[in-house]
Amino acid sequence: MKTIMTMRAALEHPEIFGTVLAGESWSAWRVLLIAAMGEELTEPEREIFRQLTGREYEPKTRCEEFWAIVGRRGGKTRAIAVLAAYIAALCDWSDVLAPGERATLPIVSASLWQAGKAHQYLSGIFSTVPALKKLKIGETSDTISLSTRVDIECRPASFRTIRGGTAVAIIADEAAFWRSDDTRNPDSEILNGARPMLATTGGMLAVISSPYARTGEVFSTFKRDYGAAGDPKILVAKAASRVMNPSLPASVVERAYIRDPAAASAEYGAEFRTDIETFIAVEAVEAAVIPGRFESARIGGFEYRAFVDAAGGSGSDSMTLAIAHREGNVGVLDLLIERAPPFSPAAVVVEFVEILMRYGLGAVTGDRWGGEFVREQFKDRGIAYEISEKAKSDIYRELLPLLNSRRIELLDHQKLVTQLCALERKTARGGRDSIDHAPGGHDDLINAAAGALVLAAGQPDFIESYIRAYHDRPDAALAEYRNQQINGA
Structure with missing residues (x-):
């Protein structure tokens, strides 16, 4: 040159x-x-x-x-x-x-x-x-x-x-x-x-x-x-x-x-x-992924829970559905469906209802997005739409200790893993943490998956105690939990 x-x-x-x-x-x-x-x-x-x-x-x-x-x-x-x-x-x-x-x-x-x-x-x-x-x-x-x-x-x-x-x-x-x-x-x-x-x-x-x-x-x-x-x-x-x-x-x-x-x-x-840091270590996420497992069929004897992240179909957000169940103390993600825009919300609800019925579900949980429209679409097809008691940040916050303690099994879904690893923890001016995707990012898949897993996993007493301790002293809490595992707790 x-x-x-x-x-x-x-x-x-x-x-x-x-x-x-x-x-x-x-x-x-x-x-x-x-x-x-x-x-x-x-x-x-x-x-x-x-x-x-x-x-x-x-x-x-x-x-x-x-x-x-x-x-x-x-x-x-x-x-x-x-x-x-x-x-x-x-x-x-x-x-x-x-x-x-x-x-x-x-x-x-x-x-x-x-x-x-x-x-x-x-x-x-x-x-x-x-x-x-x-x-x-x-x-x-x-x-x-x-x-x-x-x-x-x-x-x-x-x-x-x-x-x-x-x-x-x-x-x-x-x-x-x-x-x-x-x-x-x-x-x-x-x-x-x-x-x-x-x-x-x-x-x-x-x-x-x-x-x-x-x-x-x-x-x-x-x-x-x-x-x-x-x-x-x-x-x-x-x-x-x-x-x-x-x-x-x-x-x-x-x-x-x-x-x-x-x-x-x-x-x-x-x-x-x-004030912004990565929400979860990549290693913890990768340890939860079951290689080669992309979807699991319904198994008799387990109670399944579902979470939907609704969207309008004309913007940039996808509409997603996740289904999970609990085996022992482990939350297992069974299915994760995404419908990217453009789409008809009513048509996607029809598809999701068919899937929910395959898993024997008569209800699905989601947030307040869309008001009565989304809830009515599910209700008219025989599925109750329950409003989540937890905000998105709270769901992610409860998912974190379950992931770190290896009480979660994820599907082999690269986009899900990417969205989970991209979540950020931000400390607000009042001192409270919020967890969300980064600017320009998406959380449609992880929002549905986290919601279903937290619903399905439940919280045995010692995990509830662990979650409370984790927020105060993460390293010490994780060490204590692992010690309980070693000792057969």
């Missing part, structure tokens, strides 16, 4: 990026882009660089990876669009491309809608910047094709679709919020699948994101590579919104801190959240 023009020169040139990231408010971003491309900084710029990266000196060689962990409204999307336009238009990749080969520069986001925001900036650059307009040879809703043999493409964050092709750079947008029902670690899977696309070009992986919980690739990269001890080929910057965008009104940030200090600290302060 050969640069046609330095990043510094492009940022200063009035007919290239001189008007795109102009002014003092963009000075921090200009410093990071210049440093990421391996160019030398001035001493005043170097001081800004130190504050943003925790490193004394810029790398002076082009980075393999550039991670910008910046608060909301901090200018991430416009700045990264400039970096993408520079790499695609002002770098010559002909020496690493086969004759006739075109390279890609994917912008990977949690959704195409989010990727479209970067596309809008890039479309504006290649439509209005005088020196770059002539390079555009085609444009669709998700692709900009350039005469430099590079196609800038918007792609959803999927580890299945990211594979294949030759990339001159990859832009990963808001990676801390990537979610998938197909894998527990979508950010790791996607980035690991993407990196080989850069192997023959030496292109850059550029990740921009607001911070979230202290898990995932964004947090682990920050922990490992931020500061002087980090990999010199991986540049990690971290800054609050108003550091990168001083034009953001201070009043907006101040009101956010008043409303919810923990959320504002992440959204605008660029601090990883300390």
